[in-house]
Amino acid sequence: MRQLFRLLVILRVAIRYRLNSFIPSGVSLKLPLRIALKALSWLPDNDMERGARLRTALQELGPVFVKFGQLLSTRRDLLPPDIADELALLQDQVPAFDSETSVNIIETALDQSVAQAFAEFNTEPLASASVAQVHAATLHNGQQVVVKVIRPGIEKIITRDVQLLFLLARLLERFSMDGRRLRPVEVVTDYEHTIFDELDLKREAANCSLLKRNFEQADELRSLLFIPAVIWDLSSENVLVMERIFGIPVSDIDTLKAKNTDLKVLAERGVEIFFTQVFEHNFFHADMHPGNIFVDASDPAAPKYIGIDCAIMGSLSDFDRYYLARNLLAVFNRDYGLMARLHVESGWVPEGTNLHAFEGVIRSACEPVFEKPLAEISFGTLLIYLFQAARRFGMEVQPSLVLLQKTLLNIEGLGRQLYPELDLWQTAHPFLEQWMAKRYSPQRMLSELKNQSPALLEALPALPNLILKQLHNQTAGGQLSTPQKQAQLDRIEGAMRSQGKINTAIIVIATISILLSLSVAIVTLSVNGHLALN
16 A cells, blocks of 8 residues: 555655656657646646756656666766756755754764864764765764764655555566566665665765775875765764865866866776776675766876765676676777677576577677777767667566666766766776786785685585485485496495595695695796896
8 A cells, every 4th residue: 555655655746746748759658648748738837947957857756766866877978968957956956954853863872962072063064965964063072974864754654665666566577578677676786785785874884985995005096086084983773983084076177277287187086996896806896876976186186086875786697797807808808799698608508509699689789889989989879779689588687787777877977977988898898908907916816815724625525425426415415326336335435434635635635736836836937037127
């Protein structure tokens, strides 16, 4: 009943703000929908501009819909300017909640009054977003900070909207073949985890600390991105206190230009930060809309990013990172045969797919795009073309990659806003090639051997018993039913009775293997060093 009521609320908002006007006239609709839209066209027009109507409707529908609008606001290459400008207001200008309520939440969480915790506290919000708002304050030691407070009652609102999304996802899976391929229930499940994680400010504080540590490992990384420090003593699940940053909003292009900021360098550094987070650190900021990004332009020739709001972070399995990198390199190299094989190997399309036919479809989707200059190619658009081309082969949406795809679209939209001639390919291609080379370098092999050798040596003594167990299981299952195979099993079991000798032999073999690997690595490094010197 609650879900039905929520659907009625959405319908009421859609009618109030005439959202039917956003449906293209050429879209094929079922007869009942066509009749409904015809009836809506007789209603009086809303006086607001269309962009303002869409923004206000999303705000009224709540944080889940605001998040959707935030993503759309970064894609100025896909939206008319008037709509993009209005949706950009969703990033940090959501209506604030009562300041007295905010103070009560802070004092309850910290178990002390605001006056005791802070030397100064501004009750007027500095910014207000979909799930929290921020106040400026000063600590007793003089440090300027910001205080982030979760909106009261927001968890119930999000729970209600997520339940509605699950209902729509199940209906889509039930009544549409395309819906089952898109795996909407899994996508909504991933989104549910993501948005509820955003409500835990302790988790966000930990994310900030890790991201800050990742980019303070070297001067080169430190010059790319700054993350403010967490004030742990004054932070809890619903209140987060961090050092205050002073930068230029990345969307304020006029101010950046007035300070002679090199926008080309800034855009390229954004791409470099993204790929570093994904492939080097495997921990990436997944909510990089302009409201969360500022610029330190004190050195206009080498501008530095400042990142805030680390509530939504992403990571990938080694398997996904490996196949993602190889697929991206195959795209860059226009190696359509490799792309087809990788899609099958990774499980993104079913086994048994006709590779030659699939390669042809990928080629037909990509070649028209590559006829344009690289700087004009939208990577997001190319992904859409590839997805459409692979539909007939049963390609499914990978829920584990949804967050990454969203972030990539954000980064590309932001980069093109800063520098329309941004060549994403030129920045990403060498990075991925270097990462793949490093992945298979002798240094990494040595590091992996060093990390895994204790566990390997610990497990080796149990290996004979595991082999025997597997052989017995196969015999019980009828896989070794012939007298010859049973006799072979008996001989193997008899040979393994001397456990001490076997363990010693295995450890010796493992040690020799490790020494051989080390020798090969050292020789390889020596040869490479000799070639480099010559």
